[in-house]
Amino acid sequence: MMVGPFAWRLAAAALAPLLPFHLAWRARRGKEVPGRLGERRGLGAERPPGRLFWLHAASVGETVSALPVVEAMARRDPALRFLVTTGTATSAAMLAGRLPAALAPAVQHRFVPLDVPGWAARFLDGWRPDAGAFVESELWPNLLAAARARGIPMALVNARMSPRSAARWARAPALARAALSAFGLVLARSEGDRDRLAALGAAGARCWGDLKAAAPPLAADPAALARLREAVGTRPVFLAASTHPGEEALAVAAHRDLARDRPDLLTVLVPRHPERGPAVAEEAAAAGLAVARRRAGGAPGPDVAVYVADTIGELGLFYRLATVALVGGSLVPHGGQNPLEPARLRCPILLGPFTQNFEEAVARLLAAGGALPVPDGGALARVAADVLSSPGRARALADAAAAVADTHAGLPDAVAAALLDLLPGPGGAVEFQPCPPGLSGSTTV
Structure with a gap:
């Protein structure tokens, strides 16, 4: 046309x-x-x-x-x-x-x-x-x-x-x-x-x-983070961050598989659009899991299996809390959310196959060993278990991701x-080091 x-x-x-x-x-x-x-x-x-x-x-x-x-x-x-x-x-x-x-x-x-x-x-x-x-x-x-x-x-x-x-x-x-x-x-x-x-x-x-x-690390209110850590205690935390429709069901299914070996596992779901919080919570509850919603005043206490964080501007809290995190929008054909946000906070990263929105950052993370690929929803529990069961692997992922995120300061x-220089008045030419060769645009989706 x-x-x-x-x-x-x-x-x-x-x-x-x-x-x-x-x-x-x-x-x-x-x-x-x-x-x-x-x-x-x-x-x-x-x-x-x-x-x-x-x-x-x-x-x-x-x-x-x-x-x-x-x-x-x-x-x-x-x-x-x-x-x-x-x-x-x-x-x-x-x-x-x-x-x-x-x-x-x-x-x-x-x-x-x-x-x-x-x-x-x-x-x-x-x-x-x-x-x-x-x-x-x-x-x-x-x-x-x-x-x-x-x-x-x-x-x-x-x-x-x-x-x-x-x-x-x-x-x-x-x-x-x-x-x-x-x-x-x-x-x-x-x-x-x-x-x-x-x-x-x-x-x-x-x-x-x-x-x-x-970009600077995502902000987090220190008092809110302290309250969350007290509520969670020593439980492992699987985070599905900035999720889109369809991904919450995959994360809930992964939780059920992971909880067989880790009955104290807490899964946190952060929907990309917070207004979906009630529907996301209802979906998790329908799977037979105990659910709490942050926007409704719920807390991730010891009896809660799935915590729905349906608020605005608090993702930094949950990346700091997570043991491992799936970056949303990547297990469904959306194109993925920003993987450098968890990288800056040294959170081990899982990425689905749909990452074209951040092709350069994803290519660099994967090449550096700063993220693990998840080929499809059925593999999510297996890849997450690889991180949850190996603190050394988690640290290596976090270190590599943080190094990648430290570029272009x-x-x-x-x-x-x-x-x-666009504004009226005196100005001068601005130069900057271009994209590093061999990295930018190195992945096609």
Whole structure:
């Protein structure tokens, strides 16, 4: 199907009258904040005085990886103000909880407007950013066209373009070229991403590495962690982190197999979308297991076999608590969540076969012996048992993973300097060591 910019614009405008009903439906499902639906139509601008930088990060992972860049930009230019847009309620809650106190007054959050021409124009005319950046893979053609028409310098950082997404965009080459032409700077996270972006029209794309490899460790409240450790005691903990539908059933089945030899095993399920917590708990209970839910006030006491951690922003607690962890989204065809998060916390890692969202990081972890592959759900208990039964193996996995996660420490500062160079005023060329040869893009999925 050949779709160009004009056809996309017409289609989006035609759908606009129906989109408020779609937003209301999402709000009923907990995917939007009811009192802030106007922001999705470009309303709610409160532009601060001075220079304003706009950063768009679609969801939680992109927001977490971008925060060190925002902090580095603020250190270099304390007067700069930031507008951060996201597309999910969970990312908004996470941003509010993770922003350092010193940085919070300089940052305003809004939900990104849907890609309707009039809504995009209203948003940009209200906020009037001096420059902006998109993180990873969201390309909204009308919003980007509106930014380009207003002369707003834009960058695409930690740019990601999976083979599957590249194939979809290739069916609309004019639309892809138009969207990518809005970016004067494209910094890809891997050589493979850079090549796919260049083939779609981002001719000047460069690879500086993955910001998620440079992110700080996930936060954890010390008092909450102490309470959890007291409740768990010396029990081994099998964690299934950031799971997607279908993976919880596989983790519960693995728990039943593992518990034959380890009757004191605690399995912790952290669904990627916390609103699924009640359904996840019901599924585990239907398997005959004693279940507690964190959001309902439950604790992982000695009589609990499965603990459902259906809260926002607490994954750092459970990676610190786990004896071994499955990184979710990798046992079902989702593409995997970020494996560098457990690596930074020295948690032994298990990865299913669907890891294309983090192909470079996974390739490096597996090559270094920092993670164990799980070929399918049926093998999950066997591979987890290999770690649970061998503390030495667990330490070796954790050490190797931590070494991999320690790369690209200077990347946030380098990206910050490049983004500041987009703003009006004096600046200079920014250089950074490109992706290490033989690592980035070395795995194809």
